[in-house]
Amino acid sequence: MSAQAMIRQATGLNVSRAEADRAVRQRMGRIGEVNRDHYLATLSPHELAELVELLVVPESWMFRDPEAFKAAVSYVQARLAYDPRPARILSLPCAGGEEPYSMAMALFDAGVAPASFAIDAIDLSSACVARARAGVYGRNAFRSNDLTFRDRYFTMAGDDRYRINDPVRAQVRIAQGNLLAMDTSLYAGYYDVIFCRNLLIYFDKPTTADAIARLSAMLDDDGVLLAGYAEVPSFTRQGFTPLPHRYAFALKKDRAPAPRYASLQQPGEPAPPRVQAERRTAPRPAVPPHPAAAPAPRPHRAAATTRRPAPALQPPPGATPAPDGGIGNARALADRGQLTQAAAACQAILAAAPHSPAAAEAYFILGMLREQAHDVKEAEQFWRRCIYLQPDHYEALCHLALLAEQQGDMDGAATLKARARRIYQRSNAARIES
Known part of the structure; x- marks a missing residue:
């Protein structure tokens, strides 16, 4: 069996042959092995x-994509107003703990009592789990403009490093494991909120469907799932519906019976009045088994440095178009659900400046609009024009990779994913150097 096949079988990670071979060469060099066939034949767990x-490139930072945390906090507050039992939250994969700790801090800032929520954090990588448990972070973990949270929840640990305070650490239970190996029947409907962001684009189509089914099984019928930007289409094809939290990429189960909480409250709105919670058809376990498995590996927490709105996710009423009349206006129109006007704005940009950076973005938005209209073939053509003009357009590459998988072109999908991964890694390296 090839190294690529072994890795996919063990973890679900759909890496290219070149990536698998590079990792094999590195490991052989470290342990002094010179015979590749012998190395693969005797590969121990x-x-x-x-x-x-x-x-695994466990790239993350505190409050990455802050709108997702705002949407999750809003949901938890609404859920607690209806049902006082503690909210249960899962971060999967959790990288070095940045995401679950950010969620805990966000809930504390919102005035949610420690007894009112608990967070499970799971990752395949033992190095990630060790870092999350240590809770010590360098400057790359703090990238937002507002770092006042660091003063509230961290103490200096020397050499520009900071340690998370014990009250935050106490809210997060950390474990190592693999989502694809979890017995989800033990967690049926257990979690109110699940963070699973920027993982699925590294799976092939069957593995993506399996992972989403497992996440759906673990999510309560009234729960909310936070996904990565490029993963929303995969979730919507597998039984989820986007929620109108702008830039949060939040979803709920579309087969769930009349959710009581998921669509009640927009970020910034007051919580609804407390009422008696309805009895569940099946009681949830008071405490789940300690997670012995976690998400299939995170090649990285891939995300674009600039978030672009997906037309499928509608903003709250009252949003207004950007005043520049250009690509910003096209994005805003798509955000508001004015799809015909958004398409016209994109076509106007293409007519005026067909080879400009704005034209690449216009093609990307047109692809999103055509995908929403279920015209996959034309969506693919627009996204290919986008990467022709802008070869490093991360989101277009992600969507083309998903389409390639759906069409059974696994080699093409792996190539596109590898390109997206390299773009992300280069942009991250540039940020670190700067």
Whole structure:
């Protein structure tokens, strides 16, 4: 069996042959092995885990994509107003703990009592789990303009490093494991909020469907799932519906019976009045088994440095178009659900400046609009024009990779995903150097 096949079988990660071979060469060099066939034939579980670590790029930071945390806090507040039992939250994969700790801090800032929520954090990478448990972070974990949260929830640990305070740490239970190996029947309907962002684009189509089914099984019928930008289409094709939290990429189950909380409250609105919670058809376990498995590996927490709104996610009423009349206006029109006007704005940009950076973005938005209209073939043509003008357009590459998988072109999908991964890694390296 090839290294690529072994990694996919063990973890679900759909890496390219070149990436798998590079990791094998690195490991062989570290342990002094010179015979590749012998190395693969005698690959132990421990050595396979070490191999996977080389493919995992656990990139994250505190309050990454802040609108997702605002939407989750809003939901938790609404849920607690209807049902006082503690909210249960899952971060999967959790990288080095930045995401679950950010959620805990956001809830504390919103005045939610420690007894009113608990967070499970799971990751395949042993190095990620160790870092999350240590709770010590350098400057790259703090990238937002407002770092006042660091003064409230961290203490200096020397050399420009900060340690998360114990009250925040106490809210997060950390474990190592694999989503694809979890017995989800033990967690049926257990979680109110699940963060699973920027993971699925590294799976093939069957693995993506399996992962989403597992997440759906663990999410309460009234729960909210926070996904990555490019993953929303995959979730909507597998039984989820976007919620109108702008830039949060929040979803609920579309087969769930009349959710009581998921669509009640927009960020910034007051919580609804408390009422008696309805009895569930099946009681949830008071405490789940300690997670012995977590998400399939995170090649990285891929996300664009600039978030672009997906037309499928409608903003709250009252949003206004950007005043520049250009690509910003086209985005705003798509955000508001004015799809015909958004398409016309994009076509006007293409007519005026067909080879400009704005034209690449116009093609991307047109692709999103055509996808929403279920015209996949034309959506693909627009996204290919986008990357012709802007080869490093991350979101267009992600969407083309998803389409390639749907069409059974696994090699093409792997190539596109590898390109997207390299773009993200380069942009992240540039940020670190600066």
